Amino acid sequence: MKEKYFFLKLRVAKDPDAFGELYNIYVDQIFRFIYFKVSRKEEAEDLTAEVFLKTWQYINEEKAKKIDNLKAFLYQTARNSVIDFYRKKNPTENLFIEQKNENDEMEENWSRNEIVDSKKNPLEEMQLNSDVEGVKKALQKLKEEYREAILLKFVEEMSISEIANILGKKKGAVRVLLHRAIQSLRTVLEVNKGKDCP
């Protein structure tokens, strides 16, 4: 509800402070979405900042089409920014997740201690650490679109219509995608479990 109000204020008055409030509301999820695509904290941060700046600039363009759904717009901008980022960097590197072996992953800056902003006690945190790590590793092995769908549905807890809006797919297609994604994730987790305890 709050976001709707700030969004209207932004749209009507182009109010920078309303945009600031919307930044507070969405920054975490947009960061997460990008982080799961680029895997490096610094890059995810830079891209997140870029997404918000681009969005503001779009809103202020006189001839721009009116944005109806800011959240979907932010996600779409994030997707495009990541694509541009890889295109600029190295055209082949965007396949890195599927191709990397585990050693490479270790070298990647996936160190969660920098990222997880937890205020739990050490024991809980350890448990959380291993849980988050396990699922995160498994997610890395999934196809990009599966990972996206799972993230939006189960981490961000969005409705099917919201996800359809963001991914630019029909609701039916999103349901199918989710169904396959969760199946795939389960398979990966089972394989991982097998590896951990032979």
Add this chain to the structure above:
Amino acid sequence: MTSHKIIVKIMTGDIIKKLKNLREIKPSAEWKKSSRDFLLTKIKEEKYSKELFPIQKKSWVLGASELFFSKEFFSLTLKPAVSFASIVALVLGSGFSVSASQMALPGDTLYSLKIASERVQVALAFKEESRAKIHVELAGKRLNEVKRIKENTDPDKNQKINIAIDKFQEEIRTVKTQLDNLGEKEEGLEVAKIVDSKTHEYREALVGTVSGGETEVSEEVAQKISDGLALADETGDQALTVIAEKQNDSDSKNDLAKRIEKKVQTIEEKALQVEESLASLNTDNREDVKTLSKEAIKNLDGARVVLSEAREMLKKEGADINEALNKVMESKGLIRVAEEIALETRASGEETMAVEPAEVEPIAEETETPPDIPSQVVAPVAVRKISQPVVKEEPKEVDESELRVGIDLKQVL
């Protein structure tokens, strides 16, 4: 249902629980703050510099050269008959074709000639303020065209109104830029006064187009008109600000007070309209609509308070008129927010009413179990886990598709 399926089912619940833990992944608080500060500084800077340095003014030479390279000019040269007429018209300054074209409407053959002759008129005006005055008149002409098109029984009516309103907006934008340029000069005051009075006329004409007459305009046209209204309104505000900056004696003060009073009246009318539209919203079973319309009413009340303060100020001897004007603008902003909320809420209300009746209770999904899974064996916790947060946060989003995900998952397992 095999025991394997049950194990898998429980596992999926577990996975989903673990997935939720990924929400713990966040950017650091320091980064969030510093990035927000940077963003806000940057966007405020951009906004401020845009206001300070608007689009560069056009010289009349440029205006004239634009005419000869314009689409209208080329389209004229491609039509020999009209082109001949235009040459005659351009050479003689006034000719039969030009005077005949003055009644032309968008879509008519002579309309291009009409527009071209207007451009000549603008290009020949030497001073910026004369050009501004011409553009103000032309904007009025466009609205006149809109009115005449609407009275016609033309099947392409909407399309033609669209063209005229587009051109109206072009004129108004030019006037706006010219007001900016003239703002500091003495002549700016005179133009601003004309613009202020004219924008009220524009407003009435535009409102009349939407509400008056027997035939209704298309949704697209209605949207265009409302954009045009907003633009005219903005220009009117700008003119009023210019007048306020230039008032120097008691006469001009009185004149300004009268103008502000007129503005206050239109704002009050607007507030009334928004209030009516809010009152007609159906808030039954819709917590979100209720909250939003409360928010809108709060804005509206705030606007009224500010407006009455402005009125009080205007009545006082030696009042600070600029302060009163600020208050008027503030209340206007509040009303616009309220209006947007009303519109948005109505749209979303109608949408959800059409797609899914509000009666869909979340309970339905908890009792719904797929036929092949005996209810006592299914771990109901897992089912609820999937859909509960959605239900809690966005009751209107609970639609068939949500329920199906729950079921889909069960069937997978």
